[in-house]
Amino acid sequence: MIQVGTSGFSYKDWIGPFYPPGTQQRAMLEYYATRFDLVELDYTYYTMPVRRTIESLCSRTPDGFTFCVKAHRSMTHEISTDQEEVRKAFSTFMEALEPMVQAGKLGCVLVQFPWSFKPTGENAAYVARLRELLPEVEVTVEFRNIQWVHERTFALLREEGLGFCCVDEPRLRGLFPPLAVATSRLAYVRFHGRNAAKWWKHEQAWERYDYLYTVEELSEWVPRVRKLASETDRTLVLFNNCHAGQAATNAEMMRQLLDA
Numbered sequence: 566m567i568q569v570g571t572s573g574f575s576y577k578d579w580i581g582p583f584y585p586p587g588t589q590q591r592a593m594l595e596y597y598a599t600r601f602d603l604v605e606l607d608y609t610y611y612t613m614p615v616r617r618t619i620e621s622l623c624s625r626t627p628d629g630f631t632f633c634v635k636a637h638r639s640m641t642h643e644i645s646t647d648q649e650e651v652r653k654a655f656s657t658f659m660e661a662l663e664p665m666v667q668a669g670k671l672g673c674v675l676v677q678f679p680w681s682f683k684p685t686g687e688n689a690a691y692v693a694r695l696r697e698l699l700p701e702v703e704v705t706v707e708f709r710n711i712q713w714v715h716e717r718t719f720a721l722l723r724e725e726g727l728g729f730c731c732v733d734e735p736r737l738r739g740l741f742p743p744l745a746v747a748t749s750r751l752a753y754v755r756f757h758g759r760n761a762a763k764w765w766k767h768e769q770a771w772e773r774y775d776y777l778y779t780v781e782e783l784s785e786w787v788p789r790v791r792k793l794a795s796e797t798d799r800t801l802v803l804f805n806n807c808h809a810g811q812a813a814t815n816a817e818m819m820r821q822l823l824d825a
Contacts, residue, residue, distance in 0.1 A: 567794050568631055568672075569820045570603030571812040572755070572805035582810030598626045601816065605633040605675065605803045613637050613654075614661040623668045631672040632665055633705075633753075633801060640698075642679050644691070655698040666702060672801055673703035673728065673751055680709040680739070689721060696725045705730050705753040711739050722748035729753070731793070733786065735761035745789035751801065752793035754786070756815065758806035775808040778815045780822070787822050 574597040580588050584596055597604065606614075606622075614634070622632065639645070639654040658674075665671040676695060682688055695704055706722060707730035722729050728749040732741050734757040745754075758776025767773050794800040802819060804812035 566798070567790060567800045567802065567823060568603040569802045569816050569823070570601040570605065570631075570804075571807065571816050572605040572803050573607050573807055573812075574604050576807060576810070578808065579810040579813065583813040594622065594625050598630055600813070602629055603631045603633070603672065603801060603803070605635065605805075607635045609658075610635045610638050610641075610677075613639070613657060616661050616664060619661055620664045623665055623670055626670065630670055631801070632670050633672045633675055633803065634662060634665070636674055636676045641676055641682075652698065659699065659702070662702075671702060672799070673705045673753065674699055675705050675707060675730065675753070677707040677730070678709060682708070683710050684712050684715070684718065692727070693721060693725055695727055703749070703751045704728060705749075705751065707732065707753075707755065708741065711741055714741065714744070719746055719748050730755055731789075732757060733759070735759050735764050737761055737764060740764075743786070743789070745786075745793055747793050747796045750798045752797040752799070754790060754793070754800070754802045756786075756802075756804045756806060756812075758811075771808050774806045775811075776806045777811045778806070778818070780818060783815065783819050783822055786819070790819075790823060 705728035731754045760776040763772040804816045
């Protein structure tokens with residue numbers, strides 16, 4: 566099964582390009598769910614999720630809708646040296662997601678590490694612990710540093726039952742190439758855009774992801790996505806080039822290409 570969606574849905578600059586004029590922010594999710602059956606929640610990286618918000622998100626979406634939830638920064642970017650604090654962060658995160666798990670709407674937890682997270686022995690051990698810290702849910706790991714591109718990495722993920730996040734991003738030194746690798750029952754692909762000029766040099770964070778893929782560029786991924794789908798139970802394709810509704814436009818394009 567292949568599902569296609571976007572990284573986030575609540576953007577004011579999507580009104581017009583995606584949402585009908587006059588759409589209120591509180592009505593965005595319901596409309597989004599009429600167009601896509603998959604979304605990635607990224608606000609959970611900045612703010613630790615709470616149960617009542619997760620319950621609300623689930624109640625406002627139909628059966629069969631899937632959420633992928635990005636791990637909080639205390640789990641990836643600001644990791645405590647106190648192991649009890651680490652366990653507490655993961656526990657608090659998963660307690661909030663419990664209604665989503667019970668509703669059968671959690672696709673996976675996306676654990677995205679920063680470029681500075683390199684393949685040291687300590688960091689590899691932390692990755693291995695994710696299965697213990699996030700039991701009984703699908704977990705997908707996104708690395709940013711190209712030093713993780715190694716068979717040892719894929720072997721580690723397979724051994725622990727963790728998914729590998731395939732990415733499309735600018736072809737810049739040090740960034741990940743467009744690999745299509747499955748290491749668990751769930752495959753995950755994130756499209757970040759190819760705005761090489763703004764990737765490292767930008768004033769606002771959204772500038773990095775200001776990019777609209779062409780049909781030709783997305784077509785490169787069609788056989789890769791189909792290959793991933795043939796090797797897994799479920800393949801999730803997310804577009805993170807969210808500025809001005811470009812992610813929704815490209816998600817529609819990708820779905821059409823896959824259907825064709």
